[in-house]
Amino acid sequence: MKSQKTYPKAYSVEFFPPKSAESAAKLRETCAELAPLKPCFASVTFGAGGSTQERTFETVREIKQTTGIDVAPHLSCIGSAKANIRQILDNYKSQSIRHLVALRGDMPSGMREAGEFRHANELVEFIRGETGDHFFIEVAAYPEFHPQALNAEADLRNFKRKVQAGADAAITQYFYNADAYFRFMDACEKMGLDLPIVPGIMPITNYVQLARFSDACGAEIPRWIRKRLEAYGEDVKSLRAFGLDVVSDLCRTLLDGGAPGLHFYTMNQAGPTTSIWHNLGIQSKPV
Numbered sequence: 001m002k003s004q005k006t007y008p009k010a011y012s013v014e015f016f017p018p019k020s021a022e023s024a025a026k027l028r029e030t031c032a033e034l035a036p037l038k039p040c041f042a043s044v045t046f047g048a049g050g051s052t053q054e055r056t057f058e059t060v061r062e063i064k065q066t067t068g069i070d071v072a073p074h075l076s077c078i079g080s081a082k083a084n085i086r087q088i089l090d091n092y093k094s095q096s097i098r099h100l101v102a103l104r105g106d107m108p109s110g111m112r113e114a115g116e117f118r119h120a121n122e123l124v125e126f127i128r129g130e131t132g133d134h135f136f137i138e139v140a141a142y143p144e145f146h147p148q149a150l151n152a153e154a155d156l157r158n159f160k161r162k163v164q165a166g167a168d169a170a171i172t173q174y175f176y177n178a179d180a181y182f183r184f185m186d187a188c189e190k191m192g193l194d195l196p197i198v199p200g201i202m203p204i205t206n207y208v209q210l211a212r213f214s215d216a217c218g219a220e221i222p223r224w225i226r227k228r229l230e231a232y233g234e235d236v237k238s239l240r241a242f243g244l245d246v247v248s249d250l251c252r253t254l255l256d257g258g259a260p261g262l263h264f265y266t267m268n269q270a271g272p273t274t275s276i277w278h279n280l281g282i283q284s285k286p287v
């Protein structure tokens with residue numbers, strides 16, 4: 001059933017810092033196309049170990065200056081020293097940035113030293129200790145559980161640590177099974193957590209890439225979706241039409257079931273996110 005409701009909730013988008021002049025130009029176009037949708041913020045990823053630090057800074061600066069969209073830089077802590085994180089926080093404060101996504105990150109291959117932080121809760125605690133309430137802090141949540149978690153209970157307890165350390169809200173890893181999200185929300189409520197937990201939405205545009213990402217991050221592509229995507233083979237148009245339909249339905253189910261908004265993993269492309277946005281009848285900034 002396709003509902004035609006409009007949803008006054010919080011919608012945000014995510015970008016990664018481009019690696020070349022060509023991809024930077026593409027991201028500029030993407031931002032110009034998405035800006036009229038008035039997302040409530042745009043987040044920009046940060047390679048663990050500081051691998052994209054300068055490019056993240058540059059991307060944050062440019063989006064802020066050229067689009068007027070509020071920017072929420074990601075900050076991952078694995079492999080980092082406290083002095084370095086402190087400098088980054090000072091840099092963002094000096095640019096009047098007030099919103100961060102705080103993460104552990106994954107050790108880049110070849111990097112051996114974990115640095116001064118082991119888990120994201122330590123980063124959240126550090127940011128609060130250094131900057132008080134200056135930043136609105138988002139953390140990551142995993143409705144299908146983090147791939148390195150000991151078990152589901154331990155992962156939930158670890159999520160709670162991040163909230164207790166001072167997180168204001170969370171964005172989930174992407175998923176295609178709405179029940180995983182609703183069960184996760186129930187478990188959080190039972191633990192007494194009542195922060196907004198916004199589903200991360202990954203549009204479906206490329207099966208091979210999606211399968212690779214999903215294996216790496218522990219997101220499940222349900223068999224019925226996988227089989228359909230495999231069957232499209234080189235027929236990209238049909239695959240994208242199917243992907244748009246499936247993800248738009250997922251978004252409606254999540255919003256109708258009480259999700260406080262949606263966070264789109266744009267992969268630096270405007271088209272897929274815009275199509276879902278229009279399918280849902282999302283108007284603009286949250287009320």
Ligand code: FAD
Pocket residue numbers: 044045046047048074075076101102103104105106118119120121139140141146147148149150154155156158159161162171172173174200
């Ligand atoms: P944590 O919350 O530290 O959890 C990692 C693992 O450790 C989990 O298994 C957890 O159960 C366990 N754990 C947590 N705390 C403790 C504790 N105190 N004691 C024992 N065990 C614990 N990666 C990047 O490098 N850059 C990005 O910009 C980026 N953006 C992301 C944005 C979103 C919305 C999401 C969902 C993920 C993002 N990631 C990014 C990926 C993320 O860094 C990885 O998933 C990483 O493996 C875990 O990061 P985390 O912050 O969830 O870690």
